[in-house]
Amino acid sequence: MREPVWEFLIVNYLFLGGLSAGLYFASALATWIQEDGRSAYPRIARWGALLAPWPVSLGSALLILDLGKPFRFWKIFFHFRWRSPMSIGSWLLLAFTFLSIAYLWAWLDQEERYSLQARIPEKLRTRIPARVQRWLDLDASAWRRNLAMVGFPIAVGVGIYTGVLLGAVQARPFWNTNLVAQMFLFSALSSGTAALVVARLLDREPVELKEMRFLYSMDITLIVLELFIVLPYLIHGELSSLAVKQALAQVLGGPFTIVFWMLFMGVGLLLPLTIELFEFKPVILGKGTFHIQPRWALTAGGLVLFGGYMLRYIFVFAGQATGFR
Amino acid sequence: MATKTLKSSKAIRRFAMVIDAKKCINCKACVVACKAENQVPLGVFRNWIDEEASGEYPNLRMSFDPEQCHHCADPSCVRVCPTGASWQRKDGIVLVNDDDCIGCKYCIIACPYNARYHNPETHTVGKCTFCSHRVDRGEVPACVETCPSKVRVFGDLHDPKSHLHQLLATRRYEVKNPQTGNGPQLYYLL
Numbered sequence: 001m002r003e004p005v006w007e008f009l010i011v012n013y014l015f016l017g018g019l020s021a022g023l024y025f026a027s028a029l030a031t032w033i034q035e036d037g038r039s040a041y042p043r044i045a046r047w048g049a050l051l052a053p054w055p056v057s058l059g060s061a062l063l064i065l066d067l068g069k070p071f072r073f074w075k076i077f078f079h080f081r082w083r084s085p086m087s088i089g090s091w092l093l094l095a096f097t098f099l100s101i102a103y104l105w106a107w108l109d110q111e112e113r114y115s116l117q118a119r120i121p122e123k124l125r126t127r128i129p130a131r132v133q134r135w136l137d138l139d140a141s142a143w144r145r146n147l148a149m150v151g152f153p154i155a156v157g158v159g160i161y162t163g164v165l166l167g168a169v170q171a172r173p174f175w176n177t178n179l180v181a182q183m184f185l186f187s188a189l190s191s192g193t194a195a196l197v198v199a200r201l202l203d204r205e206p207v208e209l210k211e212m213r214f215l216y217s218m219d220i221t222l223i224v225l226e227l228f229i230v231l232p233y234l235i236h237g238e239l240s241s242l243a244v245k246q247a248l249a250q251v252l253g254g255p256f257t258i259v260f261w262m263l264f265m266g267v268g269l270l271l272p273l274t275i276e277l278f279e280f281k282p283v284i285l286g287k288g289t290f291h292i293q294p295r296w297a298l299t300a301g302g303l304v305l306f307g308g309y310m311l312r313y314i315f316v317f318a319g320q321a322t323g324f325r
Numbered sequence: 326m327a328t329k330t331l332k333s334s335k336a337i338r339r340f341a342m343v344i345d346a347k348k349c350i351n352c353k354a355c356v357v358a359c360k361a362e363n364q365v366p367l368g369v370f371r372n373w374i375d376e377e378a379s380g381e382y383p384n385l386r387m388s389f390d391p392e393q394c395h396h397c398a399d400p401s402c403v404r405v406c407p408t409g410a411s412w413q414r415k416d417g418i419v420l421v422n423d424d425d426c427i428g429c430k431y432c433i434i435a436c437p438y439n440a441r442y443h444n445p446e447t448h449t450v451g452k453c454t455f456c457s458h459r460v461d462r463g464e465v466p467a468c469v470e471t472c473p474s475k476v477r478v479f480g481d482l483h484d485p486k487s488h489l490h491q492l493l494a495t496r497r498y499e500v501k502n503p504q505t506g507n508g509p510q511l512y513y514l515l
Contacts, residue, residue: 005430005443068428068448075427079408086407086431170401170505171437243504324437324502 004320009066014162014312015191016059017093018184019305021159022192023052024100026218028148028155033214039144041211047199048192049107049144053100056158060093085168089161096151096158103147106140113140159188162312166319174247174322175315177240179233184315186229187308190222194272194304201294201301212292216280219304223273230265247322256318264314268307275300338416340396340455341510342469343478343492349389351376355468355477359393362456362467369442371453372468390513391476393468394419394440394453395501398508402432402441402452411450416481417510418455426450437505455479482510 027048030041039045064073077094081087105113117125117136128136163184166175197215200207237248251260275296282288351374359371372393380386400419403411410425411432421432426449433441433450444451456466460479464470469477480489492498497515 005433066429068430068443068450069426072427075408075425079425081407081409083404084407084431086405086429090407169405169435170507171435241504320434323439324505 004317006066006316006320009062011309011313011316013059013062013066014165014184014316015309016055016062018159018162018188018308018312019191019195020052020054020056020059020100021096021155022189023048023055023195024096024103024151024155024192025159025189026193026196026215027052027103028151029218030214031144031148041214043203043205043208044196044200044211044214045144045148046107047203048196049100049104051195051199053097053104056093056097056100060097085161085164089158089165092154092157092161096154099147099151099154103144103151106144106147108140110139110141156185160185162188166315171324172247172319172322173241173243173324174250174319177233177237177244179229179236180315183226183229183233183311186222186226187311190219190226191305191308193219193222194301194308197297197301198305201298207292207294209290209292212297213283213290216276217283219300220273220276220280223269223276223304226269227273230269243322243324247319250318250321251314254318255321256314259310260314260318264307264310268303268310272300272303272307275303337483339482339510340417340460340479341482341489341512342396342455342466343480343489343498343512343514344391345476345478345514346388346390347514348474348476349374349391350474351389352473354471354473355391358467358471359453362459363454365451366444366446368445369451371440371442371451391468392438392440393511394436394455395438395507395509395511396453396455397510399506401435401437401505401507405431405435407431414457418457418460419452420454420457421450421452423447423449437502437507438509 027045030045030048031039033040064070067073076087076090079087108116113136160181163181166172166184167177167180170176193215197212197219200211200215234248234252237244238252250256277284279293279296279300280290282290353374356370356372356374359365363371365371372391375390375392377388377390378385379388396417396419398417400411400413403413403419406412407429408425408427410422410427411419412422413419428443428448428450430443430450433443441450441452456464456468459466465479469479478489478492480487482490482493484490492514493512498512499515500509500512503509
């Protein structure tokens, strides 16, 4: 097999795109769940909204940089090829990026919006047409829930697309199974949730117990779902045709074995799951009181992010080394 | 009558190649001819020869398998291309439109035969064209013309009079990795 043609720029993009999708998803869920007529976890929702647009924008920039002809990237949007995952994914990324910016705008306070607008140079600001200005002056906070609703399928789409991009290639048996897309989706949503745990703990305002309950229960669910995908992926692959079995050898004795089992499964998946379960034990068992130990929670969040990155690293490189001979 | 048959067969041509690998002596004249004909940059190749040694001394066997784009019936490289730069002519030849290629390299990854490469000079993707410029003039690809041991036979699958058609009708052959579903059109004689 020849040298890989997709390298770290693609690994980084897959991670960042997934991270944004996860941030948006978790934030949208926090917005959508209501308590006494308002969002139940406003700080989480706001943090997610503030963070979501940036990783995906950086990731898309990396995608363009990876092209042999970066200045031709616009051609993707002028030749719609519905059978190409990359074509569909590019439209999804574009829609998601705009949506996440709109969502961020909606989560800014009126004052913050005004002060942001005040930073636009005078000359430009006076030229903003009145119709656009009316839009900018609207109280966007009322749209938060609607944007969250619209965002669910698109965020899930972006999260799953990173897996579909790899999975839809029949020439690479390591990718070409019907589990890779879900694996990447749950990993993406999990890393978004973990990023919110980290963000919320580093926030000046002390974290509330019910917020941590929300984030922990979501992250534990997602990690468990991810395990339910990764293990069948391995078992089913071992019981599959020769090409798939040979491809899986990459992580079962081959060059990626240690990275996969130690860094991804161990440090990136089981360790944070153990920490989170241990912290969450009082809630699960219904006895004792639920405390938050910020140090442990930060560690778990960081490890989940690390695991998400490792998963993408392993898949991009190991997958390209597999084939049909 | 004869011209009519020729015309109608011309309208639905389907180019393919038969490879009689047992005749291959690994002289690499096809590789050199392709490089010269198509001005392929240093370090990348449109065709190559897989060598495989097997057996135990003194019962040894060395086999040579000429390889290149298989100009598949349902090419995955064409399907995954986000701009349509990878495309297939009606006569089956798979080409890259250089002006539309953005260099995303998705097709390189999607090709089960590893037949595509990233051109280090143009930063787009390159591949075997079956020498379509020669074929359109009625000639055969450069690798076919140059092969001293006549390993390669190029022709129209739909033309019953072609040497290629006759070989496939009378000889046993295989295609490589048909399980990928690409429908490869390089026929290796057994």
